[in-house]
Amino acid sequence: MHVIADVCIIPLGVGVSVSAEIALCERILTEAGLSTRLHAYGTNVEGEWDQVFAAVKRCHEALHIQGVPRISTNMRFGTRIDRGQNIEDKIRSVEEKLKPPA
Numbered sequence: 001m002h003v004i005a006d007v008c009i010i011p012l013g014v015g016v017s018v019s020a021e022i023a024l025c026e027r028i029l030t031e032a033g034l035s036t037r038l039h040a041y042g043t044n045v046e047g048e049w050d051q052v053f054a055a056v057k058r059c060h061e062a063l064h065i066q067g068v069p070r071i072s073t074n075m076r077f078g079t080r081i082d083r084g085q086n087i088e089d090k091i092r093s094v095e096e097k098l099k100p101p102a
Helices: 019-031 049-065 087-098
Strands: 002-012 035-039 042-048 070-078
Antiparallel strands (some): 002 042
């Protein structure tokens, strides 16, 4: 099943900046063959259900191996069966509605 997820991985106990830890997770998601779009407070991730959730698990595992003692992850995800849709479709739909009337 295809899923689009919004994932926010929060490494705890590593200091104020967590950009190195997030970069590690971004590499893992990309290497998993998933479509991603980084934003200021998380990442949109698109792919098959099992691949997405397995990649998030790998992020947790890799961060713990790097010494991160605690991780809190928030996820929102959606699926649909009426038609295909990807991250870019969803963004484009809203951007079209934001355009002033011609």
